[in-house]
Amino acid sequence: MIRSLLLATSLIVSGALLPMEASAAQPANVGDAIIAASAYHDSGDYQRDFDSVVAQARLWIDEAAPKTRRPAIVLDIDETTLSNWDEIRADDFGYIAAGPCDALPKGPCGAIEWEKSGRAPAFASMRALIENAQAHHVAVFFVTGRHEDEREATERNLHLAGIRSWDGLYLRPMTSHGYAALYKAPTRERIERKGYTIIASLGDQPSDLSGGFAKKTFLLPNPFYRIP
Ligand SMILES: [Mg+2]
Known part of the structure; x- marks a missing residue:
């Protein structure tokens, strides 16, 4: 008696929920994701989370730089330096x-x-991180997934956005496609082979950061797109 009552209740409950619940096999609704991503940006939460990661990176750079011979940092460009x-x-x-x-x-x-x-404007907190690093004799390298045919435009954009100087800008060779990490990690290795120690690597995608050749990595928020 009790058992059949429980069964009936659960059927009613699950029946009432059925029209509202997506099947477990369905991915997130893209329209809902757009609303959530817009709200995340427009509420100021995106900027706050971004600046919080930058602040952690700055603390680490200030701590590690004086103890490191030829310290360097590596920055991605899109959604890391430029917005x-x-x-x-x-x-x-x-x-x-x-x-x-x-x-x-x-x-x-x-x-x-x-x-x-x-x-594209620069993120103010990242521009300040760059200036602080340079004031402490830390070399700044950009490693971007943009291709070589965008070198001039990218340099012009960085200058227009108030980033005055850097030690190297690595763009993807025109023949390089596929997983970003397969280009970015070997590029960091090239920088370290020049005698630098990369104390921090900052990017908005896990593919910016995986593969080693950095003492610490800092992942910035980006729920807006994915670069595998
Ligand atoms: Mg990026």
Whole structure:
């Protein structure tokens, strides 16, 4: 009697929930993810979380640099040093490589045209981290997944964003495709072979940081896109 009552209750409960619950086999709804990602940015939580990671990195760099011979840091560019938020929002979190980017703040905005325009602002906290590192004689290297044909635009953008100098800018060879980590980790190895010790590596993707050749890694928030 008790058992059948419990069974009936559970059927009613599960029946009531059925229309609202997604099947376990379905991935997250992309429309809901867009709303959540926009709210994360617009609430200020993204900036707060970003600045918190930068602050941890600064503390570590200040501690490690004086104890290290030829200390260096490695920074990714997109969503680490420069913010592409204007393009990301205009494209509703999609990646549109081709086409013009002449309708901001509305979209669409071709990502390649956007990058070549050199309009991305720097994250203020990261610019300050760079200036602080340089004041403490720490070499600054950029290692980006952008390809070599964007070198001029990327250098111009960094200067326009107030980043005055750096010790090296490594872009991906035009023939290099596939997993970012397979290019980035060997690039850090090249930097260390020059005699530097990379005390910190900062990026917004796990693929920026995996594969070694850095004493500490710092992962910045980025729920907006994934670079495998
Ligand atoms: Mg990035």
